[in-house]
Amino acid sequence: MIRLSRENLAIDLGPGATIICRGDEGVVLDEPTAAAVQTSTGHILHQGAAVGRLAQALRDRTPSEVAVSYPLATGRVADPLICQAMMRQFLQKCATRRSFFGPQVICTVPSGATVVERAALITALRGAGAAHVGLILRSVAAAIGGGAPVLEATAACTCEIGSTQTDIVATCLGEVLAERRLPIGGDTLDQAIVDAVRTDFNLRIGTSQAATLRIEFGSAFSCEEEAALEIHGSDGITGAPRTSQITTQQLREAIQKPLTEIALGIRELIQPLAPQLAGDLAQQGVLLCGGLALTPGIAAYFSRTVGVPCRTASMPREAAALGAAIVAADSDRWRGILL
Template sequence: MIGRTYGVDLGTSVIKIYKKGKGIICNQKNIIALEKNSVLAIGDDAFAMYEKVPGNVRVTYPIKNGVIADIANMEKLFNALLKEISKGGKTRNAEYVIAIPMDITEVEKKAFIDLVDSSRARKVKTVAKPIAAAVGAGLDVCNAKGAMIVDIGASTTEIAIISLGGIVVSKLLPIGGDTFNDAIVAAVKRNYNLLIGKKTASKLKKVLGNITKVADNVYAISEEESSDMAESEESHLTSLSVYGRDVLTGLPQKIIVESSLVVDAMSEGLEVIMEGIKGILERTPPEISSDIIDSGIYIVGGSATIKGIDDLVREHTGLKVNVSENPENVVVNGIGTIIETHDLSKAVCKIVK
């Protein structure tokens, strides 16, 4: 590929952009803040406003359940990010490679293509998201050895069997990190009559959503200080003191949330994912099944960081489980490898414009 080439991983929660020869140049929240039709903030700046804005300001995620639900605002956000990362340079007349989920409609696929084309792209190519994930996980996707990819994102889980550069079988489940956050919000409200924000729920998931082990520490945390907690401290906690609004009195209140409540809240969604994995394995051709027994299952995506997720998959399938380092960046790194490798790009990408 010659000229300026960008790879795009458009997630429900985060948008990542890779530039050929430069690496990842954008890793920001896929969110936009609007007042009427005027853009107030995008990306991480808009996320800082989430759940805190007055009634005349709307903060919204343009992608729902892995597909573009609000194309107009997604275009505003995407092109504003391109302008920001170009620092006065050109992003028009560039080549784009965008990862697209499987198991979605042709109309939904076209929305992804139209989005990057809105930047006046010279050429647009697509790659199946599970293929990009497999490349990012270090797999040789063009050989005959089959592999299983489980991409647990913010609002969806994509499960796929790949072989010879293509998708053998796949399934897109409407379950992801946001599902767990919503379940935690509901569980805290049900058990304590306390309404917490989704950011607080996400922190509870990250710190207390440990599927496999329990310890004995309690830590009081506010939303502002949560980002300052060291990873080493987090790994030993079984309780967090969190703040919210009492639904009966309307007053602020602090409670202690136990790990057991968080894990229980997540259990239903996790079970759906486990059943989805087993369902795909049952549909896998026998010869590829032997490959998966040998290589195991590869778990990627932002929610692959849930503590103990590998043990849970191993328990349900009896197979070896591989969790990539920095699993949230596996797809965009895979796109990067594809656009930096001419033969690989020819093998796995489809030119759509």
């Protein structure tokens, strides 16, 4: 049966992952923002279906004539055609019924995105089948999805830490009081681990191994039980395969600098605010969202460094998509928050 009504979709389109919510169902798609492309033609493999998890699985197993493309590697639409084709597949996966109309979409954008970059995103989503596209700052969407009192007469601060950048925003009565963008994210921490291993052990490892170490064993605060972990790479001088060990303490020390820079960024955003607003934040605290907010001990570490309480959202990685879904469900109420 063909229906005349439109579906509401909320999309958090990030450089590392795309998360889509439908109506009040919660997350209905969570896949890598990736596509496997035939280099000679520029077309996505498997008749356009090699996107998301399938493309990621092919990353280290593709022949030379196939490349895995990350159309938002810098947080912006770097490859509009691949982004459009990838999103067409994602939207089709989320469709629950046949309709004359495409879905109405609310999509997140990072802080600092220019008018041209926002227009490129809207064009890609419309080309993928969306009937109407509204945009919202990822940090604001994360604040809404994390339960911050964005529309209330009290200041709220949210720090959304993604894979390539960190967005910090202070809001009150639905208005953005201040925002700050830092070029620091999960990729920065992974590179810090790669650099530390090369410096301390004269061992070269890849960022994928560094990411695994960070996600599975990284922490911002000291652990009750430290552990030693095997790392595999190539010798920095001979290039021969070699195995070494790194402790969880050494991992923690490797990521301290970028974490400290994020904490200082939060403090620098808060300090210029009016005293009454700063007082609100001293009580409300700072809400931490994004995948990196899952790092053990990060809230305690930021609380100590920033000087105000920090807490992690209940679903930090999905907070921006959930917030965009709340806006999509009641667009009239949130109209003033859209870009």
